[in-house]
Amino acid sequence: MRCPVCEGTDLIKRGWKSGHQRYVCRACGRYCTDSQPKFSAQTKAMAIEMYMNSMGIRAIGRVLGASPAAVLKWIAKEHAVLQDKLAHAAPLDTGAAGVIEMDEIYTYIQKNGSER
Numbered sequence: 001m002r003c004p005v006c007e008g009t010d011l012i013k014r015g016w017k018s019g020h021q022r023y024v025c026r027a028c029g030r031y032c033t034d035s036q037p038k039f040s041a042q043t044k045a046m047a048i049e050m051y052m053n054s055m056g057i058r059a060i061g062r063v064l065g066a067s068p069a070a071v072l073k074w075i076a077k078e079h080a081v082l083q084d085k086l087a088h089a090a091p092l093d094t095g096a097a098g099v100i101e102m103d104e105i106y107t108y109i110q111k112n113g114s115e116r
Ligand SMILES: [Zn+2]
Pocket: 003, 004, 005, 006, 007, 008, 025, 026, 027, 028, 029, 030
């Protein structure tokens, strides 16, 4: 159990909210519950994958049984993470294409490494 805001693990039980144990985070003072997210990280990853393959938000939602609003939220979150990664990465601002290239370079290095 982690605080969804600050990732802190120092949570104290503080009552109930709609049938779920409610906690308060000692680090940031925010409240959260132990309710499971409706969709798994895997489902969200699939949504991102489909989005990357030019599938529409509504189509993704239909396939995964999620609302277009939910799909849009996952993509927006992923986008923010990517932006953050790029901002902290070396001055190589090529977006998604850069990620694919990095993967290819890694495979190339692995192949070369085994030949040595
Ligand atoms: Zn916290």
